[in-house]
Amino acid sequence: MAKKTVVAVVAFNNISPFHLSVPCLIFGQNRTALGLPRFEFRVCGVEPSPITTMAGFTLGLTHGLEGLKGTDIVIVPSWRDVDEVPPIAMLEALRKAHKRGALIVGLCLGAFVIAASGLLNGKRATTHWSSAQRFADLFPNIKIEPRVLYVDEGDVITSAGVAAGLDCCLHILRERYGVKIASQVARHIVLSPHRRGGQAQFIEHPVAVNLKLDRFSKVLDDVRCRVADRYLLDDVALAANLTRRTFTRRFQAAFAMSFGDWLVEQRLSLAQELLETTRLSIEDIALKSGFGATASLRKHFSVRLQTSPLQYRREFLGNVVPQQ
Numbered sequence: 523m524a525k526k527t528v529v530a531v532v533a534f535n536n537i538s539p540f541h542l543s544v545p546c547l548i549f550g551q552n553r554t555a556l557g558l559p560r561f562e563f564r565v566c567g568v569e570p571s572p573i574t575t576m577a578g579f580t581l582g583l584t585h586g587l588e589g590l591k592g593t594d595i596v597i598v599p600s601w602r603d604v605d606e607v608p609p610i611a612m613l614e615a616l617r618k619a620h621k622r623g624a625l626i627v628g629l630c631l632g633a634f635v636i637a638a639s640g641l642l643n644g645k646r647a648t649t650h651w652s653s654a655q656r657f658a659d660l661f662p663n664i665k666i667e668p669r670v671l672y673v674d675e676g677d678v679i680t681s682a683g684v685a686a687g688l689d690c691c692l693h694i695l696r697e698r699y700g701v702k703i704a705s706q707v708a709r710h711i712v713l714s715p716h717r718r719g720g721q722a723q724f725i726e727h728p729v730a731v732n733l734k735l736d737r738f739s740k741v742l743d744d745v746r747c748r749v750a751d752r753y754l755l756d757d758v759a760l761a762a763n764l765t766r767r768t769f770t771r772r773f774q775a776a777f778a779m780s781f782g783d784w785l786v787e788q789r790l791s792l793a794q795e796l797l798e799t800t801r802l803s804i805e806d807i808a809l810k811s812g813f814g815a816t817a818s819l820r821k822h823f824s825v826r827l828q829t830s831p832l833q834y835r836r837e838f839l840g841n842v843v844p845q846q
């Protein structure tokens with residue numbers, strides 16, 4: 523029998539219920555029907571139960587910080603005050619979990635807690651854009667990336683605000699259980715299947731909703747549905763009823779990457795899903811996902827995923843039953 527994945531979320535007095543609900547939504551519900559394992563899910567209080575929330579109600583918890591023992595993933599969903607030093611017991615519990623091999627995750631202002639524990643020293647991190655400068659002032663030995671949705675450093679992950687916290691949790695599912703399962707969970711909670719960590723937290727200069735914006739979105743949806751087709755930037759911009767320059771500017775503001783890089787991401791996602799769920803040859807997958815030649819597929823896997831298509835398939839065949 524496969525080892526059960528134990529996920530712990532750290533809660534504290536004056537916590538935001540909305541932030542707390544993010545990991546609960548992804549890891550705290552039984553979604554075995556979608557192919558996910560049933561997680562052992564714990565909410566662990568820093569202070570004695572019941573803890574208070576900023577919404578005015580209290581929460582009764584069955585675990586204190588001792589609940590972090592034996593966990594595989596520990597999530598700090600936020601923090602109540604960026605200038606408050608977290609309790610020593612909280613920081614020590616995080617260090618012990620990390621030393622034991624647990625993945626440590628700081629969502630939104632939870633990144634401040636992870637930083638205070640020392641687990642981000644010399645690494646990259648992100649947090650809510652409005653608190654990024656304060657983060658940089660408090661932790662100069664950590665490279666803050668204020669524009670991105672989440673930063674994965676392997677053993678420690680940090681994310682921006684609430685919506686980015688959902689993206690981050692889906693990213694964890696994606697990395698551990700594959701593209702198809704993460705997409706199914708996203709679809710189940712009516713969320714975009716995958717927003718890359720490097721995508722912008724917000725658009726610097728919002729554009730009013732109008733017919734052109736609707737066409738912009740529709741064109742991208744059409745591309746997602748047929749990523750194997752050949753696309754020229756001028757043709758895509760024309761389909762969106764935009765000039766090449768306007769399309770490029772709007773795309774960069776929305777996704778923090780070029781259209782070409784985004785298209786590669788979409789094709790990689792399709793290739794990953796085909797590798798996870800089918801017995802198609804690598805050559806066929808390269809064609810169906812729009813890379814054409816297997817050499818191109820291998821190159822992009824190596825650069826962006828640090829693995830090969832064949833090795834990726836080997837890693838996930840044990841988690842997902844292949845379709846014939």
